[in-house]
Amino acid sequence: MENWGLSEWLHWQEALNPKEIDLDLQRIQIVASRLEILPPENLTFLIGGTNGKGTTLALIEDMLIQKGLRVGSYTSPHLINYNERICVNKKPISDSRMIESFRLVESVREDVLLTYFEFGTLAAFITLNDLNCDAWLIEVGLGGRLDATNIISPSISIITNIALDHQEWLGTSLEEIAKEKAGIIAVKTPCIFGDSFLPESIEQTALEKESDLHVLGRDYDLRYLKQRTRGDQDHTVWNGQDSVINAIRIPSHWAEGEYSDLAIALMAIEIVDAQLLPTTKELNQLLKNFSVPGRFQIIEKKQTWILDVAHNPHAARNLNWRLHSLDFQENNINLLKNGRSKFTVLLSMMQDKDVIGFVKEIDQPFVTDWIVCEMDTPRSYSAEVLQKKLIDYGIANVTAEPELLAAFSNIKNSTKKNDRILVTGSFEIVGPA
CATH class of the missing domain: 3.40.1190.10 (Mur-like, catalytic domain)
Known part of the structure; x- marks a missing residue:
């Protein structure tokens, strides 16, 4: 020691x-x-x-x-x-x-x-x-x-x-x-x-x-x-x-x-x-000047990344409201070029969380694609289980990426400049972002 x-x-x-x-x-x-x-x-x-x-x-x-x-x-x-x-x-x-x-x-x-x-x-x-x-x-x-x-x-x-x-x-x-x-x-x-x-x-x-x-x-x-x-x-x-x-x-x-x-x-x-x-x-x-890391944290790179540690339905409801609010922020008008108001969502959650209750709170018209992945912890849902839950709920565009780092890499390569990416569902997925 x-x-x-x-x-x-x-x-x-x-x-x-x-x-x-x-x-x-x-x-x-x-x-x-x-x-x-x-x-x-x-x-x-x-x-x-x-x-x-x-x-x-x-x-x-x-x-x-x-x-x-x-x-x-x-x-x-x-x-x-x-x-x-x-x-x-x-x-x-x-x-x-x-x-x-x-x-x-x-x-x-x-x-x-x-x-x-x-x-x-x-x-x-x-x-x-x-x-x-x-x-x-x-x-x-x-x-x-x-x-x-x-x-x-x-x-x-x-x-x-x-x-x-x-x-x-x-x-x-x-x-x-x-x-x-x-x-x-x-x-x-x-x-x-x-x-x-x-x-x-x-x-x-x-x-x-x-x-x-x-x-x-x-x-x-x-x-x-x-x-x-x-x-x-x-x-x-x-x-x-x-x-x-x-x-x-x-x-x-x-x-x-x-x-x-x-x-x-x-x-x-x-x-x-x-x-x-x-x-x-x-x-x-x-x-x-107020901000808290991982709480609706906006990072401007080639794409616009929004990081939020919401992990239950109550928090997802608040997150959904904040996604709506982006359309009215003058200081983020660059996010809305070409009338764009949709997101790619990268989601991962722990096995004790209410996945469908969480997803229900996010307005589906906001989302073009859902990408689900597994976090580096035994408590994480597997990507396959998350994918099945979302598909069974009625969401069609769901891609499973078993590895977290691979999911980040694929999103960067598959999205265009100024696209918006929401990373949410757990502290464990927001941290690596």
């Missing part, structure tokens, strides 16, 4: 516990008790929910950095490099810093069989602790109640929304899933819910834990207001608990999900410290 590089450490962690996912806090709590993990008392954000966690976290991150704070973040999974999971002011930590934290976890682990995610979570907390971050932004991995991130005491808990995903672990109904995600609500600690549909289990958990619950549409909102008179302009307004931000310029390609994410982020900032809320000018400058 003394001379191991980062890849060797990660390989070893994957085999340490025979179960890839083992939802139980006992193991990580035992090891955590042997470490000094002290999150910031007033600026520790624990962010859960089905979709929008990454975007919500990134918005809070940008707002706090804009105010001069040193912000540490822990997210998962990564797109390309493991180091992306742990950042300070958006900069991934170095391999050497990562290895130093791994060594410290191992030095106190003894015979506890941590999972890959538990080991990494402890290393992340140690790193953020040692690097003296003013604020911690922690993204929940899976569920909430038994997720490894739930060992810390947050200043505020955030649940972005509830949708069907990971049913084999969290339950088959929205209420069952909500109950698991409500597990991150802490005693006498504020909580934000980012949807107007409030599951009973979240409301009940907040009551039991005496948590001040703030619900989108009830306690705060973000509204687009049409002009009322000739001299007025359309504008967006955020209404918080005691604060209002007017004249917000929302990016033209945003959908309902991003509106909610922004409303949540602003509410979280107001609750922990209203002095850290951005002014209208600061917020508009932030939004003008």
Whole structure:
């Protein structure tokens, strides 16, 4: 171990516990008790929910950095490099810093069989602790109640929304899933819910834990207001608990999900410290430059590539809206030459995902061809199985490419200049793109 590089450490962690996912806090709590993990008392954000966690976290991150704070973040999974999971002011930590934290976890682990995610979570907390971050932004991995991130005491808990995903672990109904995600609500600690549909289990958990619950549409909102008179302009307004931000310029390609994410982020900032809320000018400058890798990320090359990690029907619905929005973006008018508004879609998904539910949400007239492939993980659907599912659903133009890299190569060679290619279905397919 003394001379191991980062890849060797990660390989070893994957085999340490025979179960890839083992939802139980006992193991990580035992090891955590042997470490000094002290999150910031007033600026520790624990962010859960089905979709929008990454975007919500990134918005809070940008707002706090804009105010001069040193912000540490822990997210998962990564797109390309493991180091992306742990950042300070958006900069991934170095391999050497990562290895130093791994060594410290191992030095106190003894015979506890941590999972890959538990080991990494402890290393992340140690790193953020040692690097003296003013604020911690922690993204929940899976569920909430038994997720490894739930060992810390947050200043505020955030649940972005509830949708069907990971049913084999969290339950088959929205209420069952909500109950698991409500597990991150802490005693006498504020909580934000980012949807107007409030599951009973979240409301009940907040009551039991005496948590001040703030619900989108009830306690705060973000509204687009049409002009009322000739001299007025359309504008967006955020209404918080005691604060209002007017004249917000929302990016033209945003959908309902991003509106909610922004409303949540602003509410979280107001609750922990209203002095850290951005002014209208600061917020508009932030939004003008805002992007999150793999979330409707547009890359202009010979073709136009759109990368999105959506992997469940709820996220696909939001993605579909954003595809529609491309036709109205002046800054992307070059995408619409010759009236072109269609895509080649490169799709791959994990075996626990609702493929047809996902595909149903993408308007078929948008798509000229579907290309399905297998990702480099045993959890991936094979290209042949995906192809059969889409054909059985009634989609005719479906090509199976067993190897991911071959699929990318063939798309590049078979599409023309300025064609649009959507890569979606999983983090594992977007990363290599």
